[in-house]
Amino acid sequence: MSRRLAEGISLDEPKPHPAATDAVVAYGANLGDRAATIAAALEELTRVPLVEAVLASQPVESVAVTLEGEDASAPAYLNxxxxxxxxLAPTVLLAYLHAIEARHGRERRERWGSRTLDLDLIAFGDVRSDTPTLQLPHPRAAEREFVLAPWLSVDPDAVLSGVGRVDEALARLRSDA
Incomplete structure (x- = not known):
């Protein structure tokens, strides 16, 4: 006979696991051995508890973006x-992303500074969040070709919540350039 708590939760039956969600993680690096760091970080991501699959785009090289705009004199990024x-919950996934960054020497000294590794949570299903620790979808994702183009390469039907189809957002971005 199953024992039950006052709230009606069985102590003998397993709790259902939350449904799997597709999260979009942008990766980048412009210091050190960029390709090796990214490969190692993606491999670590596959070993995070409750991560069922990781499908990564090929990296693309891009000009560094700083607070002042593009900076061709800074080391180029692989993104x-x-x-x-x-x-995982989005906040828990974000904590794992930060831990992976730290293991690869990421230091947060200046906003948009050069870095050994950057892992940004761009989207988490249709979740919307606007807290100091988590903004979903990422507020500048639709402004970054180095996010949108690789995203389309792994998900041609991608949709960014609040923006629309990623292919259309990329076309708008390119036409404004």
Whole structure:
């Protein structure tokens, strides 16, 4: 016979796992051995608990973007996107992303400064969040060709919540350039 708590939760039956959600993680690096760091970080991401799959784009090289705009004199970035299928909560996934960055020497000294590794949570299904620690979707994702183009390469039907189809957002971005 199953024991039950006052709230009606069985102590003998397993709790259902949350449904898996596809999260979009943008990755980038412009210091050190960029390709090796990115490859190692993506491999670590596959070993995060409750991550079921990671589908990564090929990295693309891009000009560094600083607070003042593009900076061709700064080391170039390798950027890409990974679709991460997970049962983690978005805040927990973000904490794992920050831990992976730290293991690869990421220091947060200046906003938009050069870095050994950058892992940004761009989208988490249709979740919308606007807190100091988590903004979803990422507020500048639709402004970044180095996010949108790699994203389309792994998900041609991608949709960015609040923006629309990623292919259309990329076309608008390119026509405004």
């Amino acid at each position: 890409g996107v990974a679709i991460v299928t997970t049962r």
